[in-house]
Amino acid sequence: MSDPVPVTILLVEDDEVIRRSVAMALERYGYRVTVAADGLTGLELFRDGGHDLLLLDVMLPALDGIGLCRRIRESSTAPILMMSARGDALDVVSGLEAGADDYVVKPVDTAVLVARIRSLLRRAAFVPQAAAPSDPQETVAGALVFGDLSIDPAALEVRRAGEEIALAPTELRLLLEFSAHPGIVLDRQSLLRNVWDYGWDGDTRVVDLCVQRLRKKIGADRIETVRGFGYKLRR
Structure with missing residues (x-):
């Protein structure tokens, strides 16, 4: 070998x-x-x-x-x-x-x-598959659909209005984390643990800036800021 x-x-x-x-x-x-x-x-x-x-x-x-x-x-x-x-x-x-x-x-x-x-x-x-969301807006052929946004956790493909979006690995993992919990507020520290794989307290600015980059690609209104708590993916 x-x-x-x-x-x-x-x-x-x-x-x-x-x-x-x-x-x-x-x-x-x-x-x-x-x-x-x-x-x-x-x-x-x-x-x-x-x-x-x-x-x-x-x-x-x-x-x-x-x-x-x-x-x-x-x-x-x-x-x-x-x-x-x-x-x-x-x-x-x-x-x-x-x-x-x-x-x-x-x-x-x-x-x-x-x-x-x-x-x-x-x-x-390795980008892990997101867990099945509790109440996705719609599921089409294995993909999760939120408005014009389609997320296929198995194929690791994201499309907006039918156009495939190129996401960096961290951006994709962040979106998969949000899509696994649609409508649920996720705080920055939990995102650092689950997306950035930090076993210690990291700088939450990496979360904020990655969310900003992701918004530019999937739509600014798709991820909502909940002041004082974190972020959530709109259903």
């Missing part, structure tokens, strides 16, 4: 010391790491293909991490983890709005970094 193919990570970081230390740490965990020192080189390596996950610094020469993330999201739903030196709210929000799935703050604790990477890879490799 052949050995499993190692996961390949594209690490884009301009600081040589951080780049080497992070790459070595990930390689010790069995990952294959490709490195780039600037955003344009990172973009070229990404286009060459073969990367399972991208780890991007925010502050990069030539093309910064936010711009690189946007360029990648034009053609790929690969998991993206951003690194911010300051944990600055603007950096975090900008990265998540650009399409990143999660972020870590430098200096990066290796155990936390690997845990986040594993969580993102699980989401990308």
Whole structure:
């Protein structure tokens, strides 16, 4: 039996010391790491293909991490983890709005970094089927239908007015979680546990920004904000 193919990570970081230390740490965990020192080189390596996950610094020469993330999201739903030196709210929000799935703050604790990477890879490799909703608006040939929105949990397909929508793995898992509980308010911490697979308290901004991205794709009025509590999918 052949050995499993190692996961390949594209690490884009301009600081040589951080780049080497992070790459070595990930390689010790069995990952294959490709490195780039600037955003344009990172973009070229990404286009060459073969990367399972991208780890991007925010502050990069030539093309910064936010711009690189946007360029990648034009053609790929690969998991993206951003690194911010300051944990600055603007950096975090900008990265998540650009399409990143999660972020870590430098200096990066290796155990936390690997845990986040594993969580993102699980989401990308396996999106669990949503449980049958208690009272969906309509069910057609295995798909759940909410107005012009059709969700097929088995085929992992989402359509709006008949047009298929391309969702990143995290966005799809979030929508499946909502569709399993239509009309029920889901708080941010439960969404972090069930969608982001966090075994600890995470930053709820990742939930808010992912909801924003999802709304743009499925319709702004489909997911309702319940102030002080969380979100719910309209029936």
